[in-house]
Amino acid sequence: MNGDAPPEPQLDRVPEALPVPKAGRSLPLVWIVPAVALAIGGWLALSTWLERGPVAEIHFRTAEGLQAGKTRIKYKDVDVGHIGEINLAADLTGVVATAQLSKGAEKLLVEDTRFWVVRPRISGSTVSGLQTLLSGTYVAVDVGKSTQRRRLFIGLEQPPAFTTDVPGRSLTLRSEDIGSLDIGSPVYYRRLQVGQVAAYALEGDGKAVKVTIFINAPYDRFVSANSRFWHASGIDVALDAEGVRVKTESLVSLAVGGIAFATPFEEAEPVPVTSDTVFELYRGQAQAFKSPDRVADSYVLVFNQSVRGLQPGAPIDFRGIVVGEVAAIHTQYDPQSERISIPVEIRIYPERFTSRLLGGAPKSGRLGKDGKFMARLVERGMRAQLRTASLLTGQLYVALDFFPDAPRAKLDLAHSPPELPTTASTLEDLQTTLLSLANKLERVPLEQMAADFTRTLQSVDALAKRLDTELAPEARATLAEMRKTLSEATKTMGDASRTFGVAEKSLAPDSALFAELQDAARELARTAQSLRTLADYLERNPQALLRGKSPDSQ
Amino acid sequence: MSAAAELGLLTCGTCGLLSRAPAAPAAACPRCHARLAFRRPRSIAHCWAYLVAAMALYVPANTLPIMYTSSLFGSSEDTIMSGILFLWDSGSYYLALVVFAASIVVPLAKIIALAALLASVQLGWRSRRAERARLYRMIESIGRWSMLDIFVVALLVALVQLTALAAVRAGPAAPAFGAVVVLTMAAAQSFDPRLIWDHERRRAA
Numbered sequence: 001m002n003g004d005a006p007p008e009p010q011l012d013r014v015p016e017a018l019p020v021p022k023a024g025r026s027l028p029l030v031w032i033v034p035a036v037a038l039a040i041g042g043w044l045a046l047s048t049w050l051e052r053g054p055v056a057e058i059h060f061r062t063a064e065g066l067q068a069g070k071t072r073i074k075y076k077d078v079d080v081g082h083i084g085e086i087n088l089a090a091d092l093t094g095v096v097a098t099a100q101l102s103k104g105a106e107k108l109l110v111e112d113t114r115f116w117v118v119r120p121r122i123s124g125s126t127v128s129g130l131q132t133l134l135s136g137t138y139v140a141v142d143v144g145k146s147t148q149r150r151r152l153f154i155g156l157e158q159p160p161a162f163t164t165d166v167p168g169r170s171l172t173l174r175s176e177d178i179g180s181l182d183i184g185s186p187v188y189y190r191r192l193q194v195g196q197v198a199a200y201a202l203e204g205d206g207k208a209v210k211v212t213i214f215i216n217a218p219y220d221r222f223v224s225a226n227s228r229f230w231h232a233s234g235i236d237v238a239l240d241a242e243g244v245r246v247k248t249e250s251l252v253s254l255a256v257g258g259i260a261f262a263t264p265f266e267e268a269e270p271v272p273v274t275s276d277t278v279f280e281l282y283r284g285q286a287q288a289f290k291s292p293d294r295v296a297d298s299y300v301l302v303f304n305q306s307v308r309g310l311q312p313g314a315p316i317d318f319r320g321i322v323v324g325e326v327a328a329i330h331t332q333y334d335p336q337s338e339r340i341s342i343p344v345e346i347r348i349y350p351e352r353f354t355s356r357l358l359g360g361a362p363k364s365g366r367l368g369k370d371g372k373f374m375a376r377l378v379e380r381g382m383r384a385q386l387r388t389a390s391l392l393t394g395q396l397y398v399a400l401d402f403f404p405d406a407p408r409a410k411l412d413l414a415h416s417p418p419e420l421p422t423t424a425s426t427l428e429d430l431q432t433t434l435l436s437l438a439n440k441l442e443r444v445p446l447e448q449m450a451a452d453f454t455r456t457l458q459s460v461d462a463l464a465k466r467l468d469t470e471l472a473p474e475a476r477a478t479l480a481e482m483r484k485t486l487s488e489a490t491k492t493m494g495d496a497s498r499t500f501g502v503a504e505k506s507l508a509p510d511s512a513l514f515a516e517l518q519d520a521a522r523e524l525a526r527t528a529q530s531l532r533t534l535a536d537y538l539e540r541n542p543q544a545l546l547r548g549k550s551p552d553s554q
Numbered sequence: 555m556s557a558a559a560e561l562g563l564l565t566c567g568t569c570g571l572l573s574r575a576p577a578a579p580a581a582a583c584p585r586c587h588a589r590l591a592f593r594r595p596r597s598i599a600h601c602w603a604y605l606v607a608a609m610a611l612y613v614p615a616n617t618l619p620i621m622y623t624s625s626l627f628g629s630s631e632d633t634i635m636s637g638i639l640f641l642w643d644s645g646s647y648y649l650a651l652v653v654f655a656a657s658i659v660v661p662l663a664k665i666i667a668l669a670a671l672l673a674s675v676q677l678g679w680r681s682r683r684a685e686r687a688r689l690y691r692m693i694e695s696i697g698r699w700s701m702l703d704i705f706v707v708a709l710l711v712a713l714v715q716l717t718a719l720a721a722v723r724a725g726p727a728a729p730a731f732g733a734v735v736v737l738t739m740a741a742a743q744s745f746d747p748r749l750i751w752d753h754e755r756r757r758a759a
Binding site: 014015016017019020021030033034036037040041042044045048070 | 563564571572573574575576577578579580581582583584585587589590596599600603604605606607608610611613614617618630636726730733737740744
């Protein structure tokens, strides 16, 4: 309203506003808006913060399939969190995944909880994690039983074969090699699958494989401290008196291998297995059930013949019982005598000689001390001999048997290993016999014999000639004489014929001579009849010859 | 330049009619009977209130997931920023920039600009009035762009409901973000731009 203001507008023509009573000073309701907003924001933040569960760090070898912020963590297929961050480990040997778990997941993070990445996995007997082909990999949890809390975990490379909440028990087996076993390979009891291989690892010294198996409840109570475990892989073909028998645990084990176990003899109550028991995993059922050999003695055999066909592992046979095996075959050169010999090292299990012993079995499994038992057997004529196991393959085995005629020998126990005396094999015997026969045959003067024979033939020939010239004319004269004699004989015959005609006439039926003859014949028949009666009587009553005919004997 | 208020004139915000202020403590438009005032009553307080609310909700809107996606290929939850990063990573740079501008920059810019305007008015700054007036006009006009995200989420939630195959659910950030946009618009609306010029009159007086 200053004077230098622009010209006054025509305010008169502006209508006057309507007067209204002044509204009471109302509460600034608008401040409710930020209050509500703050409340909502605060609540959202608080609830988010409250819903944040614990964080765990999991070491994995690789982050294959893992996605930071995306990969879920599942326990029994329930979402319990996700992988928040994935970083390389400080020493670059792996990755560290930060697991953001849901609220209330503290119980999951205990000492023996295990994490592993579920990926599609196809092994011999199991196909797992196929759903992850579509849904992407996820991290699975197996919650342990410990109450000790833990934040740092090492992720498993292989999913565990069994989870902690599966009842049963795990056992440790010791095997020479893993065979065709893999994690998840079945374990059979009476051909029923009762468990599986959980893990395997090479032993510290690298000389054996430790296989951890898991037997599901309730079958775990059939495991006894005396149970035997064996590889049930493949087919067991046996040829015996009943023919060929093919045995396998199951088609699955045929393909992927497996383990079978049994308790060799019936026990009233299984012997409880302690947690540190390590069972031996045998190659086959037969081996598993063989009674264990507690003692093994080494001996050396020296054969004076070829050992072709004899291999380490060949059996030592005592009258059909395998009592040991060939351990090694060496060649030995003695520079003094410049002789090469072939010592065969064998291992004998003396217990097998005495599986039953009159008077009670020895505790140590050994009879006598330091091979005295064997020394006595040798004194009584026991010798080792190479024998052919199969004529087809030429395989040899070593037989122990008694040869009472063998030259005397002693077991020298001073040497280690002692040398067990040997005897030539039967085949070798045969060979030497044949050889000596051939030698004898060689000494036979065949040429001289042939000359003699020729000479003999010549003299025979000369003899034949002499017969021809000297004997033949004489024979002819004799024949002429014979002919003369024959013609005379013919004449005599004619005379005889005439005589017979007279006789015939006199014997005609109407002639007197005939009638007389008939009467005589009849009389003769009667006589014969009485004689027969007498003979019969005498036969029945031979005493009649002495006492005469008794009147009542009729 | 004299302001209408100095001449005792009132402008109706509803029908635009100019009228003279009566002697009564309050006035109403003689034509449309709307309440009249020289300046929007408690403009600064309202503006601050909305602005504070917007700020309070801006944090959860950006940190909480805005969308849960579950499909055969797994489930995931996305915040606004992770969505933008995903777009950027997958090569859709322009789309990422658009979303970034509309969803992050614009609300934040609005909040900061409004706070600056309010502060400048309250502190009685005199410089760059014209620029500040232009800034206000800009804030008002770009306000609704920010609803882009909400539209996307709303559309996806409505469309992608294939139960087994895929499902999209709105996360807690979605209502928060919607509220931020609405609140910043309300704040811009409640701010009376005439206040920018009032100090000139006061100083001149």
